[in-house]
Structure formats: structure tokens, C-alpha cells
Amino acid sequence: MKRADAKTTAAAAAPVTKGKEKKKGKENYRPTRNACKLCAPLGAALAFKGFSKTIPFLHGSQGCATYIRRYLISHYREPVDIAASNFSEEAAIFGGQKSLLLGLENVCRQYRPEMIGLATTCLSETIGDNVPMFLKEYRKGREDGPPVVHVSTPSYRGTHAEGFHEAVRAVVESLATAPETPSREGINLFPGMVSPADIRHLKEIFKDFETEVTILPDISETLDGHLWSEYIRMPEGGTPIQKIRGSGRARASIEFGRVLSGQKSAGKSLEERARVQCFSLGLPIGVSESDRLFQTLSELTGHRVPERYNAQRERLLDAYVDGHKYVSGARAILYGEEDLVIGLAAFLSEIGITPVLCASGSKSGLLKEKLSQVTPDISKIQVEEGADFSDIEEIAAQSAPDIFIGSSKGYRIARALNLPLVRAGFPIHDRIGGPRIIHLGYQGAQALFDRIANALIEKRQSDSKVGYGYM
Ligand code: SF4
Structure with a gap:
């Protein structure tokens, strides 16, 4: 079957039904195999890293902190210190108050932070540690110490994206004050x-x-x-x-x-x-x-858009015209945090690429509705919330895509299907420069456009028996 025929047949068969939705019942239960999400305290730790002289602190087992440290370091290639209360067997059974108080004291002594961002892990959440009460105890006599901002982040309730946003909200709710005067700035x-x-x-x-x-x-x-x-x-x-x-x-x-x-x-x-x-x-x-x-x-x-951004916008539109013959009509598999997927889908729709699958590990219940606001025809898009990479693999195999766009976690599937992967978002563990990828603004769209167009050109070039040097 020619590729064009394969695409038509596959498109006619869409949307593909996930195996786990075919029948309800225990016999069809499918465990998560490779979740399209990361753990909630990871997102919280990442958010805390963006506040001055703040140390992320995980209340739970040492393994969680080690995994999260390693995961962040492999993307950002920077040292990432994350403290932990390091639960022992005793703490796991009788509660982690002692470990938490000792850990906070150690961190204050060794790091002298301006703020401690405290996120709970699955273990401390499961045993029901009353962290707000522990912190009340801890603060007695330590009123001059750095603020300890607590966020509840059991991973079985949310993803890294939710952990991130919850942590930011906790920081603002803990520290921001309402103005006493009507004057406002910034x-x-x-x-x-x-x-x-x-x-x-x-x-x-x-x-x-x-x-x-x-x-x-x-x-x-x-x-x-x-x-x-x-x-x-x-x-x-x-x-x-x-x-x-x-x-x-x-x-x-x-x-x-x-x-x-x-x-x-x-x-x-x-x-x-x-x-x-x-x-x-x-x-x-x-x-x-x-x-x-x-x-x-x-x-x-009250300012007009500065001229340099109008110029960036014009250059971007010119690039869209120059490159449309390489990208228009292509089919993409998109995955990642919901808002990243929506942003990328909006961009792809502008350049004539159909995001045939938009998948996220989050389950907000809003993904489809919000995608429909930025794409011309939502019926052409299969939307998967709570997605697993195994689901993505099955759907991708039947959707005749041309390209994958997302984190490096999709690499194995893209490779199996012999398709290019344009890396975007987090995590990117198999390339250098993840932190320097620019996605936002006209400048970010320009960089993404060039990378996507070139990935599609490269694929056609390497698939060609002739070996065109002029595409
Ligand atoms: S146990 Fe929970 S908090 Fe710890 S690494 Fe695993 S998912 Fe994250």
C-alpha cells in the first residue's frame, strides 16, 4: 500500500479506541506501563527552584528525592539540591514528624535558605502525616526562620504539571500581601x-x-x-x-x-x-x-508593540510561506503537559499540520474543549487524557503520522515507527540544550517552525533512494 493510501485508510478508521476502554471489568484492567506524566513532587521541586535561595524539601522517602534530582539534572545539566526527610521504617509506620523536624533543622543550618519549599510524597500522604500540624510545632520559637511553604503533592492525585502549579499557588498564598495603599505597580x-x-x-x-x-x-x-x-x-x-x-x-x-x-x-x-x-x-x-x-x-x-516584535512576526509569516510546501498536510503526534500540547496544537494548525493525536497524562477534563478553541476541526484530532505511552504507541501505529513532537520520552516509539521526533518541553534527556529550547513568542515559533520543517525534509531526504541534495 502506498503511503498516501495508508494515511487515508488510517484516517477513516480514526478515532482509534484504546484497549482499556473496549470493555469495562476487572479482566480488562491494564496497569500503567509508561505514564505520559511525571510525579507531582517533581513539578513542585521544579517550581521551588525558581524562587530565590529556596531549597526544595521532600517529606518522604529518600528514593523520591534521588529520582527527582536525577531527572531534573539530566534535563537542565545543572546541580539540583533537593532535601528530604528520608523516612526510615519507623517513620513509615509511626509517622514522619521527627524526621521532618530534624531535616528542616539540618537544611537551615547547612544551606541558610531564604525559603524552604516543602512537598509531600506518596508515602507521607498515604500514611496521612499531618504536615500543617507538624509545621505549627516546628515554627514555635523559630518565628525569625525562613518561611516553610507546604504543598500537598501525592502523585496518585496529580501529575508534575499539577504539582508545579500547586507549588506556585502555595508560595503566593503564603507570602503575597494585599496592598495597604491604592498604588499599584508592575x-x-x-x-x-x-x-x-x-x-x-x-x-x-x-x-x-x-x-x-x-x-x-x-x-x-x-x-x-x-x-x-x-x-x-x-x-x-x-x-x-x-x-x-x-x-x-x-x-x-x-x-x-x-x-x-x-x-x-x-x-x-x-x-x-x-x-x-x-x-x-x-x-x-x-x-x-x-x-x-x-x-x-x-x-x-499603554505602549505600542515594539517594532522589533513586529519585525519578528513578519519574518515568521514569511518563513511560513517559504516552508509551507514541506509542512502542509503533515500529521503530528503531540504529547506532554496539557497546556504545552494546546499551545503546540495552535501553532501546528497555523502551519497546516494536523495534530492527529493530542495526548497528556493529566486528566483535567478540559483538554478537548480547550483544543477546540485553537484548532479548526477538533473532529480530526484524537484527544487522550490520562494517556500512557503504550496507548500513544498503539494509536500512533494506526494514525499514519509523519512526525512526533514532545519530550524525549517519546523517542522509543518514534524510532520504532521510523519517524522524526522534534523535542520540545520537558524532559529532554537524550540531547544537549533542553533548557535553551525556545518555544514562546514569534521567536520561539520561528525556531520550532525551522526545526519541524527541517525534520520533515530530512526524513524525506533520508528515505529517498535518489538522495536529493535539493529539496
Ligand atoms: S513514590 Fe510517589 S512521590 Fe515518590 S517518586 Fe514515586 S511517584 Fe514520585
């Missing part, structure tokens, strides 16, 4: 799980709009830093604690994430508690979603 930005390069680009954009911005959290330096001549326990960078406290005095907040817009968030919490108006936008990937960001900034600041 804008808060809640970018979500984006790369350090994305955050640096966002800082440039705000600077060009001559506007003070508080980015919560800011991993642009802490997770993509400089060469050190000697080990530094608490690297420079991250949102200063004073700025977190002052976020309640901002003129407005902007948060990225169409799914996040339908959930509790730090931005909405600040709106309720400190009357900081929150603007929820999609992750600004591609022209349309980036336009919304620039338009919002223009309205909030």
Missing part, C-alpha cells in the same frame, strides 16, 4: 512550565514594553546558569522573596495556560485575595497565541 507573570530560554525571552519582551515584571517562578538562571569555579550551595537567581511578597501590589497578573484558566491558580488566588486582575492567556506559541500576549501587554502598559 505586572506579575505566571508562565507555567516553560524553559529557562523562554523566561529570558519573556523578560526581554517586558523590558521592551518598559514594564517591571515579577516572574513566578523564574528558573532562567537557577536552572541554566554560569560556569562555577567552586561549588555554590544556593545558586543566584530566582524570584526574590521580596518580589513574591509584593506581587499583591501589582497592577495585573498574566498567567499562561488555557487549561490552567479553568482551574485554581496562583493568579486567580491573587485576584481574589489582593484584587490583582488576572488575565489568562494560552501558552503563546505561534502567531495567534503570541498576538494575544502582545495585545494584552500593549493594553496593560
